[in-house]
Amino acid sequence: MLRSMYSGVSGMRGFQTKLDVIGNNIANVNTTGFKAGRVMFKDVMSQTVSGVTAPDGTDQAGVNAKQIGLGVSIGSIDTVHTAGSAMTTNVPTDLRIDGDGFFLIKLSGDQETPFLTRAGDFHVDAQKNLVTSDGMFVCDSDGTPITLQAETVSFSISQDGTIIQKLADGTTDNGTIIGVGKVTNPEGLEKIGGNLYRMTLNANDGGTLTPTTGNDADAGTGAIVAGQLEMSNVDLTGEFTEMIVAQRGFQANSRIITTSDEVLQEIVNLKR
Numbered sequence: 001m002l003r004s005m006y007s008g009v010s011g012m013r014g015f016q017t018k019l020d021v022i023g024n025n026i027a028n029v030n031t032t033g034f035k036a037g038r039v040m041f042k043d044v045m046s047q048t049v050s051g052v053t054a055p056d057g058t059d060q061a062g063v064n065a066k067q068i069g070l071g072v073s074i075g076s077i078d079t080v081h082t083a084g085s086a087m088t089t090n091v092p093t094d095l096r097i098d099g100d101g102f103f104l105i106k107l108s109g110d111q112e113t114p115f116l117t118r119a120g121d122f123h124v125d126a127q128k129n130l131v132t133s134d135g136m137f138v139c140d141s142d143g144t145p146i147t148l149q150a151e152t153v154s155f156s157i158s159q160d161g162t163i164i165q166k167l168a169d170g171t172t173d174n175g176t177i178i179g180v181g182k183v184t185n186p187e188g189l190e191k192i193g194g195n196l197y198r199m200t201l202n203a204n205d206g207g208t209l210t211p212t213t214g215n216d217a218d219a220g221t222g223a224i225v226a227g228q229l230e231m232s233n234v235d236l237t238g239e240f241t242e243m244i245v246a247q248r249g250f251q252a253n254s255r256i257i258t259t260s261d262e263v264l265q266e267i268v269n270l271k272r
Contacts, residue, residue, distance in 0.1 A: 010071030011253030033119030042075035095120030099222015
């Protein structure tokens with residue numbers, strides 16, 4: 001069979017994956033804290049028809065190798081962790097990290113390693129727990145789920161994540177700080193759905209996560225901005241442009257398969 005046919009098949013598979021990623025990006029264009037993905041291609045092994053000949057410095061000049069590529073494969077599917085635009089909501093429990101860092105989320109209080117998220121649309125439940133939209137607990141700088149005091153009548157959140165609670169007796173409590181996690185390689189995090197990421201061995205050395213606070217210059221975390229949400233970083237203009245490129249690439253590779261099939265048909269018709 002012709003090498004070009006298999007190259008065309010690999011090209012169609014690659015561009016199909018690219019279209020899948022683009023479709024997911026466009027679907028999440030309005031998802032809070034969503035980070036877009038991108039597909040990077042790489043060529044597969046090449047068949048060497050003739051090798052390299054080195055020059056001998058006198059009579060023989062150097063000759064380059066002759067190689068025929070055998071198609072394309074997916075090099076990586078990256079998560080682009082650039083900042084999304086800010087949306088002002090004026091809701092005190094809507095939080096945005098202006099810089100690096102992730103909020104710490106736990107499914108239950110005894111969960112060892114918290115999940116991470118950039119989506120700060122939090123709420124206060126009936127027991128005054130600070131929770132996500134899915135009812136998961138938001139953690140403090142010690143990795144413990146946050147619960148407001150029963151006597152709290154109002155509260156505000158500072159840039160380092162300190163929850164300033166005004167109590168019924170007129171006093172204030174500043175002892176609770178919203179936790180922030182710093183990740184060395186955010187692209188190494190694993191998406192698990194629900195705007196959440198799971199820590200992996202390639203995100204932080206050893207897969208460990210030490211909770212810290214917002215607006216920490218030593219840790220490199222950004223300030224926490226209350227009353228705002230970080231929106232998706234998907235650029236629709238770029239995504240539609242890439243979709244056109246992927247569509248044309250898919251069509252071109254399908255034409256390679258069609259042409260290869262016509263060549264094979266001509267070979268079959270040589271003997272009648």
